[in-house]
Amino acid sequence: MSILVNRTDKNVLKQRLKEENIKRKTISFYRYVNIPEPNELRNELYKAWSEWNCFGRIYLAKEGINAQMSVPEDNWEAFWNQVNSLPYFKDMLFKHAVDGNGKSFYKLIVKVRDKIVADGIHEENFDPANTGSYLDAKGFNKAIEDENTIVIDMRNHYESEVGRFERAFCPDADTFREELPLVIDYLKGQEDKKVVMYCTGGIRCEKASAYFKHKGFKDVNHLKGGIIQYAQEIKEQNLESKFKGVNFVFDERIGERITEDILSECHQCGKPCDTHVNCKNDDCHLLFIQCEECSDKMNGCCTPECVRIAALPIEEQRELRKGRVKNGPECLSVYKSRLRPNLKEILKNNLSLK
Structure with a gap:
């Protein structure tokens, strides 16, 4: 049986999305519901949603579904009808993105996991249905x-x-x-x-x-x-928004602005800023906040070392990555936000930026 995945290079997919001239809806939905055979359902959903040119990141488990998606407006009715025709998802509540930008995902990913949200809860008498x-x-x-x-x-x-x-x-x-x-x-x-x-x-x-x-x-x-x-x-x-700033979202947009309040600062220079980016060095990809001025100066990277690596020919970058273990002592990358390097201190101590 063929594997139902998209193996096209991500840069090709991103370019196709950029050139696309159709309108899309960005939505999210979830439900805790017993799904006895999530693998079978996974393939059924992937086939239908691929046919309708839907993109997104969807997690299935025996405990339910967690989905963030981009659906072409022309195929919205077919998508809506299909989801609601499934007994697991009937009368599903779809939440629509604030900014209306449908270009939030560039490919379709449907994965089966142990849980739709990793929670670390292993208590046998815990009832997830007894919600607040x-x-x-x-x-x-x-x-x-x-x-x-x-x-x-x-x-x-x-x-x-x-x-x-x-x-x-x-x-x-x-x-x-x-x-x-x-x-x-x-x-x-x-x-x-x-x-x-x-x-x-x-x-x-x-x-x-x-x-x-x-x-x-x-x-x-x-x-x-x-x-x-x-x-x-x-x-x-027409209510007052007691939420201030940007709502972080897990797609290509990274954030939706709710109010004009800026609560954070650039991690490199300290100026007021709330724009999250990923380091342009593919062997790092650190998520951090970077203002436009620092982005221009650092070529979208988090540290001078990443600037140097990102400027190398792609073949040399691949050679550097060979044999490395993520988060290992010999790794060039930080990969996870939990490492939280002090970027201001790194730049301050780097003589090459003077």
């Missing part, structure tokens, strides 16, 4: 106006760095798995207080709210549809 209460945008705004309400950001540090709700506790974590125990520790002794939480599209809060109830917290609430749905509702209902 949903809050819409209006209800969420009202809840966080009460100073006795505890507001929790259930996202990673690089997400909350560029945008967050007022008064939110933002854990210094790189993954959802790391974040859960940090939040539990922060909430310790406050089991009777009202807890409200939020994330990008709602899926992490769905699992977290059930986990916090499992740990003894009584009044647990979460933002329905996450920041994506919140942004739509405040626009439609």
